[in-house]
Amino acid sequence: MRPENYQAVSQPPSHEFELNIGPNHPGIEGNYALKIKVEGDMVVAAKADAGYLHRGFEKLMEGRLWMQNIALVPRICVPDPAPMEICYALGVEALGGLQLPERAQWLRVMQLELSRLAAHLFYFGGVAATMGMYSNMFWGVADRDLILDLFEAFTGGRVYSMYNVPGGVRRELPDDFLGRLGALLDYLESRLPDYDRLFFSNYVMLQRTRGTGSMTQQQALEWGVTGPNLRACGLAFDVRRDDPYLVYDQLEFDVPTETAGDALSRILVRRNELLQSIRILRQVAAQLPHVAGPVRCPIPNPLAWNIPPGESYTRVESSKGELAYYCVSSGGDMPWRVHVRGPSQMHAVQVLENLAVGARLEDVAQIIFSLDACPPEVDR
Amino acid sequence: MKTGKQLVNWLDTVLREFEGVQLRHSGRTRLRVDVGADALPALLELLQGLGSYVHLSAISCVDWIDDDEFELVYHVWSYELLSLVSAHIRIAREPGTYLSIYDLYKPAAFFERDIHEMFGVFFEGSPDMEKFILTEWDGPPPMRKEFDTRKFVHDTFGWQDYNPQWLQALKDRGGGIVK
Numbered sequence: 001m002r003p004e005n006y007q008a009v010s011q012p013p014s015h016e017f018e019l020n021i022g023p024n025h026p027g028i029e030g031n032y033a034l035k036i037k038v039e040g041d042m043v044v045a046a047k048a049d050a051g052y053l054h055r056g057f058e059k060l061m062e063g064r065l066w067m068q069n070i071a072l073v074p075r076i077c078v079p080d081p082a083p084m085e086i087c088y089a090l091g092v093e094a095l096g097g098l099q100l101p102e103r104a105q106w107l108r109v110m111q112l113e114l115s116r117l118a119a120h121l122f123y124f125g126g127v128a129a130t131m132g133m134y135s136n137m138f139w140g141v142a143d144r145d146l147i148l149d150l151f152e153a154f155t156g157g158r159v160y161s162m163y164n165v166p167g168g169v170r171r172e173l174p175d176d177f178l179g180r181l182g183a184l185l186d187y188l189e190s191r192l193p194d195y196d197r198l199f200f201s202n203y204v205m206l207q208r209t210r211g212t213g214s215m216t217q218q219q220a221l222e223w224g225v226t227g228p229n230l231r232a233c234g235l236a237f238d239v240r241r242d243d244p245y246l247v248y249d250q251l252e253f254d255v256p257t258e259t260a261g262d263a264l265s266r267i268l269v270r271r272n273e274l275l276q277s278i279r280i281l282r283q284v285a286a287q288l289p290h291v292a293g294p295v296r297c298p299i300p301n302p303l304a305w306n307i308p309p310g311e312s313y314t315r316v317e318s319s320k321g322e323l324a325y326y327c328v329s330s331g332g333d334m335p336w337r338v339h340v341r342g343p344s345q346m347h348a349v350q351v352l353e354n355l356a357v358g359a360r361l362e363d364v365a366q367i368i369f370s371l372d373a374c375p376p377e378v379d380r
Numbered sequence: 381m382k383t384g385k386q387l388v389n390w391l392d393t394v395l396r397e398f399e400g401v402q403l404r405h406s407g408r409t410r411l412r413v414d415v416g417a418d419a420l421p422a423l424l425e426l427l428q429g430l431g432s433y434v435h436l437s438a439i440s441c442v443d444w445i446d447d448d449e450f451e452l453v454y455h456v457w458s459y460e461l462l463s464l465v466s467a468h469i470r471i472a473r474e475p476g477t478y479l480s481i482y483d484l485y486k487p488a489a490f491f492e493r494d495i496h497e498m499f500g501v502f503f504e505g506s507p508d509m510e511k512f513i514l515t516e517w518d519g520p521p522p523m524r525k526e527f528d529t530r531k532f533v534h535d536t537f538g539w540q541d542y543n544p545q546w547l548q549a550l551k552d553r554g555g556g557i558v559k
Contacts, residue, residue: 052515058498059523063530116461220458221434224487235459242462243409313455313466315437326440327452341438341455345490379513 015039021364023052030078032375034352034368038361046356046364048349061222061338066092066166067302069335074160076340077374079122082115083318085164088338090245091327092166094312096299103293104168105246110181110284111155111163112316113248113277118147120270120277123372128199129269130365131208135238136199143191146184153177168296178285184188185278185285192274199293200271209264213355216261223354224346227321228273229371231257232265240253253280263370270319270372306333318371320344342377349378391461398423409463417469417478422522424454424467424484432460436481439491441499445525448473450501454481471501480506498523 017134022033031052057076061069073088074081086108093100125140148158155161165167199205215225217233230237239253240248255365256272258265299305307329315324321343330336348371355367385464395401401423402414415423427433433456442451447470454467471478480503481488492503493512500521502509511517520527550556 049515051515054513056522056529059527059529222486224436226435237459242459243464311453313437313464315464322437324437324455326455328442337440337442337557339438339440341440345494346487349490350486372481 001038003004016044019361020049021368023049030375032348032373032378034364036356036361036364041361043356043359043361043364046353048353050349050375050378052379053376055376056280057380058338060341061335063334065302065333066305066307066319066335069338070162070165072161073340074162075376076380077318077320077342077377078159079346079374080115080119080319081160082111082163083316083323084340085162085227086112086246087314087316087323088327089164089166090314090316091312091325091338092307094314095279095307095310095327095329096166097308098167098297098299100167100246101294101297103288103291104295104297106284106288106291107169107173107295108164109246109248110281110288111151111161111169113280113284114147114150116319117274117276118144118151119372120274121127121147121317122212123270123369124195124199124267127366127369129265130369131205133199133205135204136195139191139195139198143188146187150177150180150184153180153355165296165299165302167299169295172295173288178288181281181285185281188274189278195271200268205267206264208363208365209267210262212262212263212363213359213370214262214273215351215355219259220352223351225321226268226346227317228319228342229266229321229343229347229351231255232269233261234259235319239315239322243315245314245316251280251283263366266370266372304333306331318343318379320374321347340377340380342374344373344375344377346372348373348375391427394426394430395423404445411463411465413465413467415467415469417471420454420467420469421479421481421484424456424481427456427458427465427467428484431458431465433458433465435459436485436487436491437464439495440487441495441501441523443473443499443523443525444470445473450476450499452478452495452501456485475502476500477502479504482506497521500524 016037016039019036019038020033025030033049035047035049036043057072058074070085076084091103121140121144125137128136151161154177155163172371217235220233234257236255236257240256253276256269258269262320309329311328311330313324313326315322320349324341326339327335352371356364359367382473392403395403398415398419404412409510435457437455442452444451449470450473452469456462472505472556478501481519489507492506495501496509496520497511497514
């Protein structure tokens with residue numbers, strides 16, 4: 001933010017105004033900016049402006065051991081960090097030819113789905129706040145905190161778990177953890193009618209989001225939309241079901257869809273995914289006592305671990321969409337290249353720029369939030 | 381009507397028509413294709429048009445500095461065949477230019493801009509090659525292997541001694557910060 005780059009420039013008389021939404025704005029998630037041009041309160045042009053959260057993760061990873069990078073990757077997406085570490089670990093395991101123990105796979109699914117629940121609750125709070133509904137925000141954040149308590153119990157960390165290592169997970173579950181998990185799932189399920197009354201059937205919410213930021217399925221496919229945002233356009237695609245990893249092919253769950261492709265559809269898809277994640281977690285809790293075995297496979301000394309030359313492209317379904325890691329090894333103890341493909345790289349840039357044009361100024365924050373874009377995923 | 385497996389076999393046959401192409405399957409859903417840089421746009425057009433690979437998952441760039449080449453990897457996904465093709469090409473590091481595939485895949489705009497910013501590869505025909513993330517960076521593209529982050533930090537920033545009272549007390553007792 002050098003001052004010389006931001007001097008006031010004299011413009012010819014016009015009915016248009018330029019406005020900066022962000023980088024610090026209650027209507028945006030993280031530090032990110034959308035520069036818009038408005039005529040009256042109608043947006044006529046929009047340009048995404050990133051870089052406020054760039055920490056050079058991909059470069060940093062090239063200078064750290066394969067194992068050390070587990071501490072870096074969750075920081076790429078604060079609200080949903082578990083898919084980051086698991087996707088990276090899957091990439092390293094594919095390169096190193098490691099066989100992941102079955103119990104570790106179930107534990108990873110549990111971590112992923114708990115993280116999805118936490119991220120969706122965070123999302124409901126954020127998107128409601130853009131409409132002035134702060135009760136929902138406080139509820140969402142408070143209920144998410146209960147999930148973070150569970151993360152603390154079985155990983156040691158509330159947000160950045162760093163629970164995974166290439167080859168498995170760090171430790172076993174503490175005593176009576178599954179009892180606590182079951183109690184939390186019961187509680188969250190009992191809360192859904194409250195959320196429905198407060199938010200999902202709220203007249204103001206329905207009026208503000210129906211038809212806001214609409215895209216067709218054709219547009220969504222052209223713009224590279226993935227995850228819940230794509231399912232809100234009617235395409236029932238989910239990496240967990242259609243390109244399965246871990247033990248997702250052994251689990252029963254539905255892939256909720258909506259058809260309108262607007263902000264309301266995006267919110268409702270996530271609301272229904274909440275139920276599906278609870279359903280998956282109940283199956284995991286029932287299965288875990290019957291899956292014995294180690295939680296990680298033997299690996300070489302991680303301080304002197306040369307991974308054979310090769311490449312891997314691993315994908316998982318994060319709460320925001322398709323997350324992928326492209327890992328390349330040149331045979332050394334550090335990655336030669338790690339490329340992080342986050343769903344927000346599409347949703348927060350090209351998709352947002354397109355959807356904002358034609359919208360009203362007061363709806364822009366809702367469009368941003370309804371896409372559930374995660375700026376640090378763009379910046380890395 | 382072809383089944384998914386028949387379609388994949390058919391695609392293999394079609395892809396082998398490209399000169400110098402190498403195919404390598406890994407698992408049921410992954411196919412690596414190595415092809416000459418000149419043939420990539422035609423290959424992607426064929427994959428998209430005939431093979432229904434409509435989703436550009438990512439474009440990755442790898443700097444092979446010892447070979448004086450960049451490797452560009454185009455990951456495309458088919459929602460119908462449920463398979464991922466990673467098409468690999470190599471281009472010379474200098475002048476480091478290649479063709480944009482924006483006309484075929486709109487998401488290419490982000491990935492090409494990112495690669496231009498981080499590696500310095502210029503994509504002809506891409507809609508926007510302006511800086512995006514490193515707006516106020518005027519050094520070399522930082523993801524190139526010759527850019528040494530540690531050296532840059534040493535050359536650019538001064539070091540400050542950090543020796544607060546509590547640390548001094550620890551040192552006096554034989555402790556301190558692990559180096």
